[in-house]
Amino acid sequence: MTTYREYHARSLSDPAGFWSEQAQLIDWHQPFSRALDNSNPPFTKWFVGGTTNLCHNAVDRHLATRADQSALIYVSTETNEEKTYTYRQLYREVNRMAGILQGLGVAPGDRVLIYMPMIPEAAFAMLACVRIGAIHSVVFGGFAAVSLATRIDDAQPKVIVSTDAGSRAGKPVAYKPLLDEAITLARFPPQKVLLVDRKLVPMQRVAERDVDYAALRATHMNDEVPCAWLESSEPSYILYTSGTTGKPKGVQRDTGGYAVALAASMRDIFCCAPGETYFSTSDIGWVVGHSYIVYGPLINGMATVMYEGLPIRPDGGIWWSIVEKYKVSTMFSSPTAIRVLKKQDPALLKKYDLSSLRLLFLAGEPLDESTARWISDGIGKPVVDNYWQTETGWPILGVSRGIEPLPSKFGSPGLPAAGYSVKLYNESTGEEITSPQQKGVVAIEGPLPPGCMTTVWRDDERFKRTYWTSVPNQRVYSTFDWGIRDEDGYFFILGRTDDVINVSGHRLGTREIEESLSSHPNVAEVAVVGVVDPLKGQVAMAFAILKDVTKADTHEKRLAHEGEMMKVVATQLGALARPARVHFVSALPKTRSGKLLRRSIQALAEGRDPGDLTTIEDPTALEQIKRAIHA
Ligand code: AMP
Numbered sequence: 001m002t003t004y005r006e007y008h009a010r011s012l013s014d015p016a017g018f019w020s021e022q023a024q025l026i027d028w029h030q031p032f033s034r035a036l037d038n039s040n041p042p043f044t045k046w047f048v049g050g051t052t053n054l055c056h057n058a059v060d061r062h063l064a065t066r067a068d069q070s071a072l073i074y075v076s077t078e079t080n081e082e083k084t085y086t087y088r089q090l091y092r093e094v095n096r097m098a099g100i101l102q103g104l105g106v107a108p109g110d111r112v113l114i115y116m117p118m119i120p121e122a123a124f125a126m127l128a129c130v131r132i133g134a135i136h137s138v139v140f141g142g143f144a145a146v147s148l149a150t151r152i153d154d155a156q157p158k159v160i161v162s163t164d165a166g167s168r169a170g171k172p173v174a175y176k177p178l179l180d181e182a183i184t185l186a187r188f189p190p191q192k193v194l195l196v197d198r199k200l201v202p203m204q205r206v207a208e209r210d211v212d213y214a215a216l217r218a219t220h221m222n223d224e225v226p227c228a229w230l231e232s233s234e235p236s237y238i239l240y241t242s243g244t245t246g247k248p249k250g251v252q253r254d255t256g257g258y259a260v261a262l263a264a265s266m267r268d269i270f271c272c273a274p275g276e277t278y279f280s281t282s283d284i285g286w287v288v289g290h291s292y293i294v295y296g297p298l299i300n301g302m303a304t305v306m307y308e309g310l311p312i313r314p315d316g317g318i319w320w321s322i323v324e325k326y327k328v329s330t331m332f333s334s335p336t337a338i339r340v341l342k343k344q345d346p347a348l349l350k351k352y353d354l355s356s357l358r359l360l361f362l363a364g365e366p367l368d369e370s371t372a373r374w375i376s377d378g379i380g381k382p383v384v385d386n387y388w389q390t391e392t393g394w395p396i397l398g399v400s401r402g403i404e405p406l407p408s409k410f411g412s413p414g415l416p417a418a419g420y421s422v423k424l425y426n427e428s429t430g431e432e433i434t435s436p437q438q439k440g441v442v443a444i445e446g447p448l449p450p451g452c453m454t455t456v457w458r459d460d461e462r463f464k465r466t467y468w469t470s471v472p473n474q475r476v477y478s479t480f481d482w483g484i485r486d487e488d489g490y491f492f493i494l495g496r497t498d499d500v501i502n503v504s505g506h507r508l509g510t511r512e513i514e515e516s517l518s519s520h521p522n523v524a525e526v527a528v529v530g531v532v533d534p535l536k537g538q539v540a541m542a543f544a545i546l547k548d549v550t551k552a553d554t555h556e557k558r559l560a561h562e563g564e565m566m567k568v569v570a571t572q573l574g575a576l577a578r579p580a581r582v583h584f585v586s587a588l589p590k591t592r593s594g595k596l597l598r599r600s601i602q603a604l605a606e607g608r609d610p611g612d613l614t615t616i617e618d619p620t621a622l623e624q625i626k627r628a629i630h631a
Helices: 003-011 015-025 054-058 060-066 085-105 120-131 144-157 174-185 214-219 256-266 285-297 318-326 335-341 344-352 368-377 460-468 510-517 555-572 598-605 620-630
Strands: 034-037 045-048 070-076 081-086 111-114 133-140 159-163 165-168 171-174 192-196 210-212 237-241 249-253 277-280 305-309 328-333 359-363 385-387 421-425 440-445 477-485 491-498 502-503 507-509 523-533 535-544 580-585
Touching: 015 034, 015 045, 015 256, 034 507, 045 256, 054 060, 054 256, 054 285, 060 085, 060 165, 060 502, 070 085, 070 318, 081 085, 111 120, 111 144, 120 133, 120 159, 120 237, 120 285, 133 144, 133 318, 144 174, 144 237, 144 249, 144 328, 144 555, 159 174, 159 507, 171 174, 174 192, 210 214, 214 477, 237 285, 237 598, 256 285, 277 285, 277 318, 277 523, 285 305, 318 328, 318 385, 335 368, 344 368, 359 368, 368 385, 421 477, 507 510, 510 523, 510 535, 510 555, 535 555, 535 620, 555 580, 580 620, 598 620
Parallel strands: 070 305, 111 133, 111 159, 133 237, 159 192, 192 210, 277 305, 277 328, 328 359, 359 385, 502 535, 535 580
Antiparallel strands: 034 045, 070 081, 165 171, 237 249, 421 440, 440 477, 477 491, 502 507, 523 535
16 A cells, blocks of 8 residues: 555656646546646646646536536525535536626636625536636625725626625625625726626616626526637636735636646545535635635535535534535535634534534634544544645645545644645745754745646736745745644644734735725824734734824724724725724834834734844834733
8 A cells, every 4th residue: 555655755756647647537628748847937837738628527527427416505594595406407507607608708718707605606607617718716705895896907807797695694795886886996897797686685787787697597598508628727717815915916727737636635635535525614705615615526526515604503503404414524614613613502513413424624724722622522523634725726734534544633734735845944044944843934846736826817927926936045935834844744834924814714915904994094004913813813903003193082082983994994805804903003113124013013912022123113112002902
């Protein structure tokens, strides 16, 4: 039997050979001529010359053997709907959607922006796009008008697919007014907006631009739209993620490499078999939703659960009732969601028959030991931490139980997955750290394995500059995370090296929140940092200098002003980005060269030592931060 270490070593010593074998897990229309072309790093190409299609691999190829098997299981505790689509039915719906998009003028290479809640039509739209060679860009439904407008302008979609409303805790959350506002703000408005009318709230339609999905579906009822055979490196989608500037990065994914990586990960890491049921509690607006709600499980011939609702409504047993009913074999969730469940009656964990469930995967943020133990003991199943990023599309670190049942260690996501050469480097010298238990920047030596981002959408320079030049004297991909490695090679992730924060497993750039707060007419200057939170992992905390201090010179006025500023962020960016607190100060700690000392502010906000302050310009600014926190 091959040990995992041998398996991983081969993936690095012979990447072309290793991945050529994995490539047999998917269908190719035309075989590739070269598995790996790394002649122009970091622009690695996988499976050169091969043509394939993500939708064919996720849907069409299963029709011969599993047409009547469940493919998409939609469960909404928001609208109390439940519907299962077989592979045959999914195929039909995707063809209709593909016909509609083509009818609206969408051609290969065009972008389609999908701004949708967790409803089946969102998945139909994603699959329809890749079917016809269009590039989808899903924007999380919780993002508000300004965030959406930024993404519209970067992706320049020909069509936007959206709906009247999402729903949260049984109450409709209107999408259409936000979408209309975003399109008004955007410099590159779409030609058409395709609207799925859920009839949750009334919609104002814009003549000529807005079209109705139900009406068009009826006219495209019998459409059969052939798959566009794309060269492996052609883009499948763009997914925006936050970085250290105010402008989100469009992570671009290829086609063939992504399909192969997902197929291999389903077998090696997630240990799933075709015909089983996968349930990821994420949202299609995030990378986990792309890889492990839509593409991964379907490519693997599984049924995938698409759940619209909260984990605690009608009660904290809802997920486990879904596991029982649909015989879920594999679950994927986040530590924050489990911490939410921890506040519920633990008897709910034992109420349902969970015998079908083998493993619960958790990712997106650090998994603390008490949360991991609580859920693992509660449901009586192993919990598997795994570490990755929007950029990589699938786990960098994990325990590949499908290859060898190696043990997990609490607090560690595990070992590098196949194809990843993960190393640690000294932040300032770039020297590689080889001794165990020493902290360094987690980086990956190129070539990145298949499935990882191929570039930043329309900005190759930014891809090189941001990711491949940040470790001094090395040409390696930086994850922007700190980590250590133990004597057995297990990695531990210690948080970000940059100004990105992680709220409930979701990534936010502090700069974006600062820019939003700065748009308030009374804000002169502002700093936003991430602060430890027992439930959400981190929350944003803001420190603002006001232009007119009389607007916040009493306790009541301060509270009102704080609320007003929080609202600015919620309306511009979305509720997720709303700072937990906005403190008012008259100076911010900066270096003499004018750089904000965010780490010192963060340390103070977390009750830690602010660190080396020899370069600080005005030490009283720190005193103010301290006073503001304790006021
Ligand atoms: P995102 O691109 O939104 O998925 O965020 C990726 C970031 O989340 C990583 O760079 C890490 O900072 C963090 N992260 C993801 N998974 C884990 C994990 N298992 N343990 C610790 N941090 C994680």
